[in-house]
Amino acid sequence: MNPIDKNPKYKETYNLVKDLFESTEHFYYGPFDETYYSLRVYETCKEIIAKLDQEVSTPIILTAAILHDIGKTKINMDKVITPAGKTDHAVKEWKRHAKLSVPLANEILTKMGHSEEFITEVCYLIEHHDHREDEIKDKSIELQILQDADLVADCGFAGFIRPFMYGSKFSRQIIGTIKYLKTEVNRVEQDGLLNLEVSKTIAKRKIEIEKKLIKEISLDINSDLL
Numbered sequence: 001m002n003p004i005d006k007n008p009k010y011k012e013t014y015n016l017v018k019d020l021f022e023s024t025e026h027f028y029y030g031p032f033d034e035t036y037y038s039l040r041v042y043e044t045c046k047e048i049i050a051k052l053d054q055e056v057s058t059p060i061i062l063t064a065a066i067l068h069d070i071g072k073t074k075i076n077m078d079k080v081i082t083p084a085g086k087t088d089h090a091v092k093e094w095k096r097h098a099k100l101s102v103p104l105a106n107e108i109l110t111k112m113g114h115s116e117e118f119i120t121e122v123c124y125l126i127e128h129h130d131h132r133e134d135e136i137k138d139k140s141i142e143l144q145i146l147q148d149a150d151l152v153a154d155c156g157f158a159g160f161i162r163p164f165m166y167g168s169k170f171s172r173q174i175i176g177t178i179k180y181l182k183t184e185v186n187r188v189e190q191d192g193l194l195n196l197e198v199s200k201t202i203a204k205r206k207i208e209i210e211k212k213l214i215k216e217i218s219l220d221i222n223s224d225l226l
């Protein structure tokens, strides 16, 4: 096996990904800050793998985790958001990012010296990271981990802070965001989107933290002024 396939240079890959996101208007800071959320997906994959009692291709999963969202640098954000918030075409344009990530990942991994076989496997995970539920039958364990990590990474502290950043980008007041959080239903908890039991356990703990934080911050605005 190609030595770099066995021991990928994760930090180097992440730095290249950061450079790509830095060149964009929306993905380097704020609610869509991919330098944070991609890192969270990478770390969540590690958390799931550690708790999973099964042999998996860890280098493939972790490399895909770092690169999975780079296609966002190629979507047209004018079709996704306006200064007032999301557009009606947001979902359609947003969904293009998985496929758009593939050629970018291919280029980066080829430059880094990975084998064709490794790149094909990583790109498969990247292309399908958003295809949940019954869209793919007999998903590989590697794809199940990446898909779950992508959702779980947005629970807990990460999920708690995102609405505040979203609020500041679209001129919503902090009090408005706290009220929104109180009524928000966590889709990971509701929809049964996760593939693995291990992921469900991790998500449950993170959602509990998130709920506790929401409860605490809600007390802060328990005021006769409102």
Ligand SMILES: [Fe+2]
Pocket: 068, 069, 097, 098, 129, 130
């Ligand atoms: Fe994605």
